[in-house]
Amino acid sequence: MTSIRTLIVVATAKHWSLYQMDVKNAFFNDDLSETVYMQPPPSFPAPPGHACCLCHAIYGIKQAPRAWFERFRQSLLSISFIESLADYALFYQSSASGTVILLLYVDDMIITRSDSSTITSLKQHLQSQFEMKDLGSLRYFLGIEVASSSCGYILSQQKYITDILECATLSDPSIATTPLFTPMEINLKLRHDDGHPLSQPTRYRELVGVLVYLSATCPDIAYAVHILSQFVSSPTFIHYAALIWVLGYLRGIITKSLSPPDSSLSLRAYSDVGWADDVDTRRFTTDFCIFWDHLSSLGVVSVKPLSLVLRDNKSVIAIFINPVFYERTKYIKVDCHVVRQEHVVGNITLSYVPSKE
Incomplete structure (x- = not known):
């Protein structure tokens, strides 16, 4: 997530366009470098005691993601792309004509560049190697809504927040319907032994988990989520009340968005x-x-x-x-x-x- 936000910030500062592409059936594109056997499918006529030796990756085997990424990686390295040491899913190419950057997440990718001709050649190369779907300008990526404006890009997770609140309200009607103005009560200090332990802590852990991901576009809740995540092993009713407070705060900022500044990249x-x-x-x-x-x-x-x-x-x-x-x-x-x-x-x-x- 850090790489995604950083890439969008750089694209905003340099006034680059962002594009998105998707790979169809990514895990079916790869040859296995390891010997993998599997039981014959029920409809496959195989003699008793025999097994199938896989030549290509299929969904469900542990080697499939690794085989897919290695083939994709070699495909980019063959056209002089460089793999970033900070994030192995980030590839870039610098030349006299400009810079092209590609960020991969499983089978979805974001591409940005300083000139349009290089983007075109990269798309043609990828389409010759894989069955690709060109999604055009970046609009939606990993639950993050991306909108373009004259000031740059705007990030939001409005649908994600709506789903969280709807799910949480159905399971707990006590969640406040009135928006709150701070993500946590002022001067609140939580202890591990505050209150009685929750009889079913799974709900607390699930909500904290989704809020951790939400903090990518809502940095104002990052501190509160960091505090609440310290009690996931044995949450109490006091901790759960603080969690409900965060949800009440989200109800008031559901329409707000995050706009990376057009900064000097310092x-x-x-x-x-x-x-x-x-x-x-x-x-x-x-x-x-x-x-x-x-x-x-x-x-x-x-x-x-x-x-x-x-x-x-x-x-x-x-x-x-x-x-x-x-x-x-x-x-x-x-x-x-x-x-x-x-x-x-x-x-x-x-x-x-x-x-x-």
Whole structure:
């Protein structure tokens, strides 16, 4: 999901078009590199005690996804595409005519480029290798609705939210019909031993799971979902009430969408540490938020300073900048040196930001 959002952000910043293609019967396209036997089908006349040796992949065998991806991968590598080391399902090709990027998810793919001629040749190559369906401009991908506007692309999961609320309301009529304005109660602190355990925790786990996926286009619920996911092993009625609160919040933002900014493709990071903030162990809790829309494989040229790290602790910034303070940090070892090295060469800029901001 991170690669999908990053690809859309880069396409928005560079004003590239996004296209979608689908492979028909992907798992039937592949030759098996391993010897696989199966019992003969009931209608197949085979002598007793005999087995079938598969020459091609079929649905239902574990080797089918791996065989399909390897054939697709070799098909792209044969036309000078490069496989990204950050995401093996991401392929790109850079040439004098421009850059082409392809992101694969099972048998669905997103394609973007800097010039239309390269896209045409890529589609022709794929159609010569596989039975493809050209879906045109990107509209719907993995439950995410994508709309194009003059300002870029707009992402939403309105149908996904509607399905969640309908399913949750049918199973639990106590879910509030009145929209709420925050994803979690203000200053709410949840403990593992709050309240009585749920007799059937499966429903809680299912709802938290779908909310994790929803946070891809609703980052405002990411923190609440992160907190609720800590109690999936033994949720209580208190935890379930907080989960219902999130669903009430979703009812109020069901028509809202996420629009990637037309940014300069620079990296920004925010971090904070809560003093003894864990109510169960009284340990520190670390929060961070990274706006990462820089990938060299997406045709982005880095501009130094590459990244901006914002912290609300001036002492931490002083430790990173001044090596004399290293003796005062008992437990900081490798991480501090790595950050300092990046700061010295100009890849990271440290800046102070007040906590209230």
